Amino acid sequence: MRQAGRYLPGYRAVRSVHGFWDVCHSPELSTQVALEPMRLFGLDAAIVFSDILIVPEALGLGVTFGAGEGPQIARPLRTEADLAAWNTRGMDERLAFLPAAVKHLRAALDEQIKDTPALIGFAGAPFTLFAYTVEGGGSDDFKRARVMLHEEPALAKRALSQIADFVGALLVKEVEAGADVVQLFDTWGGLLDAHDYATFCAPLVREISDRVRKKGGRVMIFIRGGGHLLDALAGAGVDGVSLDWRTPFAAARRVSSDWVLQGNLDPVRLFASPERVAEATRAMLDDMKSSSGGRRVIANLGHGIMVGTPEASVRAMVDAVKAARW
């Protein structure tokens, strides 16, 4: 959940001299920023530093991040011709920096961090990448993307399916490079109703999961605001579901007793004194314990760490989790 980022001084120092894409593309820099929270907080797992939009960028769509704004995509998908212009050859090569970063981070974790933390890889979920690609950037409602699902379902499905192919291939490479588990980030899937999610997204999640699991990896998925999509996820073959801060553990456990459930502390809770963070964390752990059916859980946030989050809060949360006796 965005372990490394602007809330950390080491990250800010790196970014003051290197561009965002440069950090992503350099296994050394990527590893350096990914290790910072491991050293600071003693987390049980590390996540590779990357961005969900590396796939559209590798397709040649021109992804940039304006200062203070969301991402912009220079060549959005609007027509069949746009899709035909995607630079689909050589994707493995253009995305090789991410498995390289995973491999580099894996070695660094083994050498430098005690207790051999797990390593998490990730990629954007197909719908979220499709949504940015159709919209040409961020949006409140991703109207264009959602309209395309209904008005040009054949084009939408071809685009989604191509994206899913590249996402699956990328996640397989991450697993081969040493990721124990990969997470699909679906920032915008929660905009869809359950029927559309089941129609357009769940089958792709299933395909990706099957590919990753065949290689011995495990798959988790996070859908922001996706509490209404748990049933639609039931057959999608994922090992785990990361719950957003509004989705109770009990709701997910009712759908599947097999899922590893991860979550779900509201990141705004970290803007508090360490004592209160510890209290909120313990309340979350109590809820996990009482409502997740005695099955496997991972204590985490229910969305990405926010800019400005105090380091002491993250430490207080981690310490409260480690101190818990089940």
Added chain:
Amino acid sequence: MRQAGRYLPGYRAVRSVHGFWDVCHSPELSTQVALEPMRLFGLDAAIVFSDILIVPEALGLGVTFGAGEGPQIARPLRTEADLAAWNTRGMDERLAFLPAAVKHLRAALDEQIKDTPALIGFAGAPFTLFAYTVEGGGSDDFKRARVMLHEEPALAKRALSQIADFVGALLVKEVEAGADVVQLFDTWGGLLDAHDYATFCAPLVREISDRVRKKGGRVMIFIRGGGHLLDALAGAGVDGVSLDWRTPFAAARRVSSDWVLQGNLDPVRLFASPERVAEATRAMLDDMKSSSGGRRVIANLGHGIMVGTPEASVRAMVDAVKAARW
């Protein structure tokens, strides 16, 4: 659900010569734009033309709408001193234009539109107004507002309670002016988890509902992305719940057999041919019929009409509803 607006030629013509606030403040102009969709589509109810941010504007906080951006609030709420500076005297007078618009619209409906349509008043729900007021404008996550709930709960509660008082008073005036039902719009309440909603919001909805119902009015509430908050709404005293396009009728009916349920066609469905809109509308009606327990329902969209929506689609939706036999 934003019946009047930029998708209509008459509205655009009015706005080409009058500012947004001017239209809100003039009973004649407000009525003119509110009548346009009544004439075009033969709807069963009209909604007064207004904006949820008239309450912070009347408090002297300086609300403006930048071109293409969300609203900006010049004097946001950050401290006790900010709250103390709210211009709370004379709110009734400064907001009198809205009941005046309701009254003017009521008379125009009675005179000019056949079958005496119902009239809906509205106001922003306390949390949404609080969220804009604390944040100083729009936001993806309303971090400041949500942090304030936890870090300065006394200040947050005082602010929310004051806002709720003014919202309640305003809605009572709308009912006295001729509104049959009033809707609370909670655009951002869905960002809260059920516990926070029950703590900070539901009691205020209850207070407002009690005041309005005492005057013979009825209350509906719309919470965008609020499917996880239905249980928290159960005791809030509302007559009806407007469902967002992701929240199934059956989920709301399970919580209460008394609620009038309104909704929930996805507005992106209107970017289609009239035939397909009619089809989608019929599918929604079938769902309403089979899952809402034979109780009272109102066919509507599951969010506001979007800019660019074809008039023919709105007409096709209305006609499909009117043609339905239950």
